[in-house]
């Protein structure tokens with residue numbers, strides 16, 4: 001009948017439509033050869049263009065091909081398939097496009113035909129964008145499932161596609177205020193990214209062994225990097241707007257697991273999202289003048305001029321909130337900054353301490369400083385993280401050793417995470433600052449000396465102590481500081 005129709009009416013499009021109907025109805029003509037003979041020439045240029053003019057009919061045929069196991073490649077080829085799909089997407093013919101993609105994703109053998117196919121990979125992102133715009137979560141889920149079952153290849157395009165599909169689903173869920181669902185989907189992306197075979201082979205290695213992929217990897221990775229980064233940042237902004245910081249930090253994890261660097265853009269976005277508002281609360285001169293301990297807090301302490309105030313500014317992404325100065329002794333009080341005041345579940349204090357000791361300070365003042373510091377560490381029940389800042393050029397000096405000795409008796413044991421003093425977990429973190437002054441590195445001798453001092457003061461014996469390196473000038477080390485600030489709230493981890 002189709003052949004007859006085709007000859008009689010000279011209409012390939014009509015013929016293909018009939019073909020489709022016959023295949024679908026009867027299920028008889030399943031042989032690829034048969035299909036090929038009926039639609040032979042469909043791949044030839046004029047027939048193809050005829051098909052492309054009527055993508056609706058073409059899609060019917062293609063759908064029939066897909067349900068007639070394995071015929072597509074012999075009859076029309078993936079190129080035509082993706083061209084029709086592209087035309088459908090361009091014309092916003094979502095319904096037809098969706099039918100085709102669903103048939104492809106749910107099919108068995110065809111998926112392998114398309115597994116490593118570049119054509120389909122080229123079109124799918126456009127399709128994903130289309131269904132995302134139409135807020136069709138179900139259509140996204142169909143692709144997600146197919147990807148999770150490994151139906152498509154492992155090319156980098158797939159990696160970006162996986163992210164695009166997951167992040168689109170997450171964004172849709174946030175828009176619908178289904179935050180639990182959004183978080184669950186982000187966790188699924190994290191799991192997916194952790195799988196050994198997917199998604200991202202390191203540069204120079206190919207997960208499917210194809211050489212062209214290996215050689216192109218860097219170029220392709222670069223081409224997609226900004227687009228991928230922007231997608232993650234957009235998701236972070238949406239989580240932050242919905243005041244769901246769990247999702248925000250999960251997205252951060254996913255950025256790294258998906259093989260993207262924590263670029264300045266990502267970290268700026270994190271700082272903006274996690275610090276929605278910040279205000280100076282008070283400059284306390286005694287324990288009584290400190291604000292009430294409603295929110296968890298992190299404190300920055302160390303010798304004068306090591307860069308405490310500068311680090312506070314860098315971490316929260318504000319240029320001059322905490323006052324800095326070349327002259328040691330600028331900060332004279334315990335300066336409390338309250339972050340996210342309007343959002344109690346995500347609020348916290350950052351405390352910028354006055355410098356511990358410098359040349360002009362008298363012995364009495366020094367003892368007074370130490371006494372207050374001791375009370376602060378012991379009595380502030382919501383103090384969760386203590387950052388001890390040390391200049392990376394000098395390494396720990398005498399004053400630092402004294403501070404460490406005094407802390408050795410006060411800090412909880414076990415990696416600094418132990419629960420002593422009534423369920424209290426207090427993390428002690430060493431931060432080597434101003435690493436830009438030596439081209440971003442720290443001399444090994446400084447690390448050696450630090451280890452020596454930590455050991456001699458007894459701090460190392462009962463716990464592991466993380467050592468971070470930072471620069472307020474180049475903003476190096478921001479992400480590491482944030483990983484510790486993340487410990488402030490349980491639900492952020």
Ligand SMILES: Nc1nc2c(ncn2[C@@H]2O[C@H](COP(=O)(O)OP(=O)(O)OP(=O)(O)O)[C@@H](O)[C@H]2O)c(=O)[nH]1
Pocket residue numbers: 303304305306307308309310311323324325326327328329330331332353354355356433434435436437470471472473474
């Ligand atoms: N090159 C460089 N300079 C820095 C860095 N961090 C801070 N500084 C400079 O070091 C000086 C002291 O910085 P502050 O942040 O005021 O130090 P502080 O520890 O708060 O000092 P006090 O409040 O006096 O205890 C300033 O001139 C800063 O510009 C850094 O990472 N790199």
Ligand SMILES: [Mg+2]
Pocket residue numbers: 308309310323324330331352353354355
């Ligand atoms: Mg200061």
